[in-house]
Amino acid sequence: MRLRERKEFSILQQKGERLFGRISILQYLKKECGPPRLGLTVSKRYGKSVQRVQFKRYLRVAFCHWAPFLEHYDVNILPKKSSEHSISLQNALYDFEQFVLLISSKNILSDNPTKQK
Numbered sequence: 001m002r003l004r005e006r007k008e009f010s011i012l013q014q015k016g017e018r019l020f021g022r023i024s025i026l027q028y029l030k031k032e033c034g035p036p037r038l039g040l041t042v043s044k045r046y047g048k049s050v051q052r053v054q055f056k057r058y059l060r061v062a063f064c065h066w067a068p069f070l071e072h073y074d075v076n077i078l079p080k081k082s083s084e085h086s087i088s089l090q091n092a093l094y095d096f097e098q099f100v101l102l103i104s105s106k107n108i109l110s111d112n113p114t115k116q117k
Contacts, residue, residue, distance in 0.1 A: 003039030003074060012039070012076050019102055021095035023083035024059065027076040028103060038063045039076035046079045051087070055079050058092040066096045069104065 003009060016029035040059060042052045059077050063070075083091075 001035050001037045003037050003076060008037075008074070009039055009041070009076060012074050016074070016076075017106075019099050020080075021098055023055075023080055023087055023091045024095050025078045025080060026095075026099045027078070028070075028099075029074045030107075031072050031074055033072060036063075036067050036070040036072070037074045039074070041076060041078045046081065055087050058087060058089045059096075061089060062092040062096040065093060066100050069100045073103070 003012070012027050012029050016027045019026045019028070038060070040056045042055055044052075046052055046055065063075070063077075079087075
């Protein structure tokens with residue numbers, strides 16, 4: 001599923017958290033229920049249309065690969081300007097793997113708070 005409306009992107013930007021990868025910035029927000037949803041924000045500043053489409057294609061593949069681990073999350077991905085020439089499927093998969101590991105470690109820590117005396 002996809003994020004489509006401006007309101008959904010605004011909520012994600014205001015209330016969500018950010019992670020920084022090699023080629024992208026990930027904004028995410030946990031929701032109560034539902035499948036993971038993906039939003040891609042790639043402006044003309046990133047590059048020509050071929051580069052933008054290629055970036056989005058690689059990140060959609062990576063998202064589909066890692067979606068089972070992102071249940072109940074809305075995710076928006078933005079490219080880093082420095083990654084304009086280094087985009088590859090391998091880099092996209094690596095970024096998503098790191099994002100999933102970081103999100104799951106944060107989720108484990110927040111679900112099991114330590115007891116304070």
